[in-house]
Amino acid sequence: MPQGKVVSAVDQFREQALKCPFPAAVELIGEKWAFLILRGAFNELQHFEEFQAGLGIARNILSDRLAKMVAGGIMQRTPDPSDRRKVIYSLTPKGEALMPVVLALRQWGEDWGSGPADIVLVDRNTGIPVQKICVQSQDGQRLRHDDIVWASRSEAEVAARKGKAA
Template identity: 50%
Template sequence: MRELREPLMECSLPAALEAVGERWSFLILRASFNGLHHFEEFLSELGIARNILANRLARLVEHGILKREAMAVDRRRIEYLLTDKGFALLPTMIAMRQWGERWETCVPAFPILVDDRDRRPIQQVSVLSHDGRVLGKHDLIWALPGDVAADMDAVAAA
């Protein structure tokens, strides 16, 4: 376990938290996922102070999570749109929401997030193995790169 201490210090989690690990940033992202795009919309819906909103939007744009674009119909109006990098945060947002429902509020979220095709609630976000098995806390370990199976043949041989 001692040899894992140094690599863990170089973990990507601190960089991710630097980009979005703050309450207002998550609320802005949630609003973006829900279709808000304009400074004034964020301001009125979130009840956030102008200076904090401007700061958080600038940081999300700087990290490539949102992009700033002038609207085609009125070039003076700016839209903040999710990038692919920003949209990739959706599972994180859903996992945080589900965690909050279970451990903090113990109240189901409203509205309910459903599959557009079937209109059924989505499943709980889970940690999955390479073959799709749901993994629990006792199924996980940290490994050094040389100890990670490279392909399915290596897994079968183990």
Template identity: 45%
Template sequence: MVTRTRFDDSECPVARSVDAIGDWWSLLIVRDAFDGSRRFGEFQRSLGVAKNILTARLRTLVAGGILESVPASDGSAYSEYVLTPKGEALFPVIVALRQWGEQYFFTPGEAHSQLVDRRQGEHLRTLEVLSADGRRLGPDDTTVRKVSGQ
């Protein structure tokens, strides 16, 4: 069995973030949670993932503080999974992946889902990376700086 490489002690925030998320199933679970899924069966039906894989991913997301397991809102004996503030903070990541996918993986006119503003019903403006003073930044406008521990 291949041992999974861990990045939870890496100095790179991207590596630590990827380590916390784990894999594509986890991101799709988070996407579904944003879309309103709360119960194991809802995630399983939406994703079509094997129950053992879903169980493992949900456990990892709960252990990582991204989801929380709570009693069912209808008072039944079931549990539900809700996004924590840490999980909700993934919203821009999910939007960025969605917008990147819309731009590069669909042909013009091909059917796909679209995220819209609930109040206005309009497509979202493309996310941008902005400087502290509001300038739009690209890869050539940034550099990585190491921050020393306190």
């Protein structure tokens, strides 16, 4: 922008939207079958046939989505040591990092869609249900939509340094 030109909120939004990581993430995992495949992988489905039977998805669609997730680094393909004709699909660390995203969407669906499911996600060690996903401040306080605002990374880093020094 030329110096002295007034920048509107819409112009600022447009400029930042072009740099936003959200569209690329949605492109990779933002459709129904990708999320159902992720859910299957989190529930230890590993073979093509397990995903196909467990999801009721057409073979060509499943093949396409698995290939896209492998290419995107979400899942990996490895030969099955018990049967070299088969392939094991498993989550990569990048794929495992999607757990909060999948869980947040599930929880949102329970609150605003189909209602509570018959099964819940629990801590393996205690059997206690996990807490709802929420946005939290650095000190753990739950934040609502009105409590947050976007800021430049450099401004946020300065604020964090000041907060630690206080």
